[in-house]
Amino acid sequence: xxxxxxxxxxxxxxxxxxxxxxxxxxxxxxxxxxxxxxxxxxxxxxxxxxxxxxxxxxxxxxxxxxxxxxxxxxxxxxxxxxxxxxxxxxxxxxxxxxxxxxxxxxxxxxxxxxxxxxxxxxxxxxxxxxxxxxxxxxxxxxxxxxxxxxxxxxxxxxxxxxxxxxxxxxxxxxxxxxxxxxxxxxxxxxxxxxxxxxxxxxxxxxxxxxxxxx
Amino acid sequence: xxxxxxxxxxxxxxxxxxxxxxxxxxxxxxxxxxxxxxxxxxxxxxxxxxxxxxxxxxxxxxxxxxxxxxxxxxxxxxxxxxxxxxxxxxxxxxxxxxxxxxxxxxxxxxxxxxxxxxxxxxxxxxxxxxxxxxxxxxxxxxxxxxxxxxxxxxxxxxxxxxxxxxxxxxxxxxxxxxxxxxxxxxxxxxxxxxxxxxxxxxxxxxxxxxxxxxxxxxxxxxxxxxxxxxxxxxxxxxxx
Numbered sequence: 001x002x003x004x005x006x007x008x009x010x011x012x013x014x015x016x017x018x019x020x021x022x023x024x025x026x027x028x029x030x031x032x033x034x035x036x037x038x039x040x041x042x043x044x045x046x047x048x049x050x051x052x053x054x055x056x057x058x059x060x061x062x063x064x065x066x067x068x069x070x071x072x073x074x075x076x077x078x079x080x081x082x083x084x085x086x087x088x089x090x091x092x093x094x095x096x097x098x099x100x101x102x103x104x105x106x107x108x109x110x111x112x113x114x115x116x117x118x119x120x121x122x123x124x125x126x127x128x129x130x131x132x133x134x135x136x137x138x139x140x141x142x143x144x145x146x147x148x149x150x151x152x153x154x155x156x157x158x159x160x161x162x163x164x165x166x167x168x169x170x171x172x173x174x175x176x177x178x179x180x181x182x183x184x185x186x187x188x189x190x191x192x193x194x195x196x197x198x199x200x201x202x203x204x205x206x207x208x209x210x211x212x213x214x
Numbered sequence: 215x216x217x218x219x220x221x222x223x224x225x226x227x228x229x230x231x232x233x234x235x236x237x238x239x240x241x242x243x244x245x246x247x248x249x250x251x252x253x254x255x256x257x258x259x260x261x262x263x264x265x266x267x268x269x270x271x272x273x274x275x276x277x278x279x280x281x282x283x284x285x286x287x288x289x290x291x292x293x294x295x296x297x298x299x300x301x302x303x304x305x306x307x308x309x310x311x312x313x314x315x316x317x318x319x320x321x322x323x324x325x326x327x328x329x330x331x332x333x334x335x336x337x338x339x340x341x342x343x344x345x346x347x348x349x350x351x352x353x354x355x356x357x358x359x360x361x362x363x364x365x366x367x368x369x370x371x372x373x374x375x376x377x378x379x380x381x382x383x384x385x386x387x388x389x390x391x392x393x394x395x396x397x398x399x400x401x402x403x404x405x406x407x408x409x410x411x412x413x414x415x416x417x418x419x420x421x422x423x424x425x426x427x428x429x430x431x432x433x434x435x436x437x438x439x440x441x442x443x444x445x446x447x448x449x450x451x452x453x454x
Binding site: 057058059060061078079080082083085087089090091092093094095096097098102105106107109110111112113114115136152157 | 226227228229233234236237238241244245248249304307308309310312313314315316317318319320453454
């Protein structure tokens with residue numbers, strides 16, 4: 001994954017503004033994220049954290065401003081941006097009527113994946129005990145479903161991870177595991193943007209903070 | 215920027231559109247199979263509506279033969295509309311639709327895969343059931359043959375046009391979506407109804423049907439080409 005230290009890879013956010021029902025949620029928001037950096041977005045409920053992440057993913061249209069990936073407006077070249085992006089949102093995006101294996105096989109078919117990735121190995125790594133892989137996800141707990149959603153990060157070869165409250169429903173061991181995933185991703189030159197209400201222990205990683213809302 | 219993409223190729227497996235299309239189709243068929251009870255819904259509706267007509271009207275074979283093309287097509291159209299919501303609803307509710315929108319593949323082709331799955335699940339069974347119900351209404355062999363051809367051309371159009379309507383209404387909070395969907399989609403279904411029922415009626419009377427079939431064929435070509443693009447754009451708006 002040495003390629004991830006490449007200097008071209010950069011996310012630029014230029015003067016974003018979001019208004020909802022004539023109310024300005026945030027305005028004139030600019031920042032740059034370089035390879036190896038982690039951005040932690042903070043703010044009270046309703047400050048626009050999730051909306052910001054959805055704008056960065058291209059799901060929501062900002063009222064003003066642009067998001068650039070490697071210097072290009074990401075709306076002009078969605079396919080390339082999305083090959084580099086992995087988003088774990090508020091909804092886990094895990095199909096309840098499929099097994100964990102089938103869910104991750106779908107992730108594997110849809111995106112750009114790491115070479116030699118083995119789904120059973122990934123399931124083991126994210127702490128889904130052996131024997132659960134053939135059960136329907138509807139029988140798993142909320143925490144286990146969250147783990148399957150986060151397993152997407154290990155299957156795809158995305159440089160940019162955008163995570164909305166990744167620690168929700170996870171136990172202490174699960175939170176520790178996610179922190180380690182974030183740290184090793186950043187060390188390998190990846191980028192992470194996350195929102196959380198928990199205190200996050202990220203060692204000596206290059207962590208930037210962004211505070212939304214007055 | 216070339217160096218970035220070049221290096222990426224050596225360390226990652228690039229996404230393949232063919233594999234994504236087949237995976238999408240296979241996933242939707244698997245999900246449908248695990249909800250078998252729901253699959254029967256439109257078929258039961260179709261059968262009940264058609265078999266109620268001889269009871270409500272007069273079971274005179276001449277009358278039934280005359281109304282059969284219209285009755286079967288109207289019932290098929292309503293049955294197809296009942297099932298439309300399932301194309302995107304569950305994916306929208308659990309966040310999978312977001313993930314589909316964020317895949318590096320052309321969204322319209324993934325939408326086409328989902329629509330094809332929907333047709334295989336609902337349109338194809340309706341098509342196979344139609345001649346049985348046609349026999350019930352005393353249709354001639356000639357008319358049954360044309361009924362099958364119009365069904366093969368017409369039911370995919372219903373799924374394709376329906377996908378646009380569902381994509382536009384899937385984001386609406388429960389309640390208004392269903393009514394709006396009918397209002398959006400029904401006017402676009404009417405040409406299919408007119409030409410298909412007319413072709414079957416003509417065939418029963420021993421007249422030429424190539425004109426109607428040609429129009430249905432061109433409607434199908436048009437909707438295969440354009441409906442997935444419109445539905446993809448509508449989905450991006452719905453998730454905004």
